[in-house]
Amino acid sequence: MSHDTQGPVDSVTGVTTTGHSWDDIQELNNPLPRWWLWTFYATIAWAVAYCVAYPAWPLISSYSKGVLGWHSREAIETDLASLKSQRAGMTEKLSRTPLEKVAEDPELFAFARAQGKAAFGDNCAPCHGAGGAGAKGYPNLNDDDWLWGGSLAQIEQTVQFGARSTNDKGHQGSMPAFGRDGMLKRQEISQVADFVRSLSSLPVDQDADLAVGAKVFADNCAACHGDRGQGNQELGAPNLSDKIWLFGSAKATIMEGITNGRGGVMPAWHGRLDDTTIKALTLYVHSLGGGRSQ
């Protein structure tokens, strides 16, 4: 690999130079080290062999497949299958064990929580938040206030079929638009909003007439929310007497809800997630802190 042009011989090393001179600095015309050269040839051979063996070249509508038939999608499917088979024992055990018995087996419970946490991050976190803390209109799953019930069975039911979802078995019932549909006048909405705030000992407007508000409440709201605003989990009617507010406790927010109605949608996961994953999700959500024993 020596340079073709023979320059003068360097006196110190006895090697010819390339004949080029840059600011009096000359370059020795040494050949490439053999090991380097052969490594270089080996990489070329490797590249050619790789193109033959593995998918390499883009074609018009396809690509060269390679004689080994290796495929990145197949590779990841193999990986996933092997992961699944590693977990098969525990997964099978989880699917066999009744929901309320899982916590009795610490190892299985830890497995279910870990699976549930991963599934929660993939499917639920966009609305409920990474830690299940919720947001305005999306319930916080860490607290002890449940729209549709906080027992294991109730949580599983909600996850499977959703609320106001397209699934027939999903929870139904929503807050009507009392104002928009002309059932209550603006004055009455304001009065009942003050009354609702008073239920959980929140301060009300000085000129508020709570007696009138109570009357409006009894006539329009008590059917779902209960006499004392204690809510009804059968209908997904929130408890109005506690400290937890799904949309906020400001009077304007409450009036907005009464005027336009409320009806957040929880999708049904039955058919989209397998039963064992839903079971793991249920156990995870239940263990966040708010789960009820009944």
Place this chain on the structure above:
Amino acid sequence: MADAPLAKHLTSNVPDQADDQPLYISRRKIYPQAVKGRLRTIKWAVLLITLGIYYFLPFIRWDRGPNAPSQAILVDLSNGRFYFFFIEIWPQEVYYITGLLILAALTLFLMNAVAGRIWCGYLCPQTVWTDLFYAVERLIEGDRRERMKREKEEPTLEIITLKLLKHSIWLLIAWWTGGAWVLYFADAPTLIGQLLTFQAPAIAYIWIGILTFTTYALAGFMREQVCTYMCPWPRIQAALTDEYALNVTYRYDRGDPRGSMKKNEVLKRQGLPAGDCIDCAQCVAVCPTGIDIRNGLQLDCIQCGLCIDACNTVMIKIGKPTNLIAYDTDMNVQARIEGRPEVRRVIRPRTILYAGLIMLVGAIMLTSLALRHTVDLSVMHDRNPLFVRLSDGSIRNGFTIRVANKNLEERRYTLTVEGLSGTKLDVVGRQMDRQGRPVLTVGPDQTLEVRILITTDNTSHPSATELHFTLTDLTNGETARAKDHFMVP
């Protein structure tokens, strides 16, 4: 013209002597000669002891009961444990290894301050294995002269057979070196069985292969080039030495001017200066790095002291006092020339400092080892949400705690939390005992992660209150503590 010589020098076409050397020097092959003597004996002993330890240590057994491996020294990577006789180290206790490395570094410094490159000359694996490979080479191919002679001859069948035999033994040693290495990472007898039946994990074969290659290449071929060109230690140690540190020194005050025995006798009789060095070059012949110690302290010298043995053999033969080459200092050589008394000071601020630091670090490590807990507790506050408001207005914080049981038997623990009045502690998925405390059962040499919830209706405290977690071993009352905060809106 006064500056004519200078101008002439600047425009001269004759380069300096230093410039006349090529920047690259090809390796001169070295054929170290066999030598006998006190330091050679010490080196053989060190070689046997260090290699003996390396090759046989994994076979020593140590009974730890049914829940832990019974190998005295084991790096159990898959389970994250390091076993050293009665000590078991978890990954979070890797600072013991750091401490050992600091001790090793300080010991190197101390050795260096007392007698130069003792490490390089006697203890370094590169030196030990190269020494062993040279011994094999000498045994099969003969000593220096034979090997040098043979190099110039046409290879015969006998020479080829000898070379093949030498390389086979080298490869065998190299393979055993790699084989011993992997035994530190798994139960040695089991792994040997697996290796022999080709059922060992692939990584074992890979590591044996890597270390076989490196041993064969480094000790069989690269040899002194590793010390001269690859190793940073010769450069570092130059910064650690001082004028009092003993080094392998040619005593030129006694040796120079050199000359043949006869010539120097004549010179002496004439009352002219003549030294004890008879220029026999035995010191050069035995040198494993191929240098001439008479050129003074130099980078390539690993200070193995073999030239001392070689020179002493010659001195005894010609009836002159020994130790013409000896562990000495340049300062003392200079002192003798100038007729000043010699100075030997082993105890000086530098050595006192190193020895003191070694004792300090050693004492810290021993204390922390003796006071080591068999239980660990770590607490992590939920990051999202930081707090949860419950329907009755009380506030709840979630934590993940991990309990590490370092005992080799199952233990039961209970957890208490202090620092905030009116709190309630729940452990998710766990039952409480009769006193209302959570009981956590952790298997032998295992950890347990549980989620705990702390709730308070006392919302009048500042935004973050310190919480003190105490975990108590129900068997012996040993405790582990951790600290975190309770957050409110």
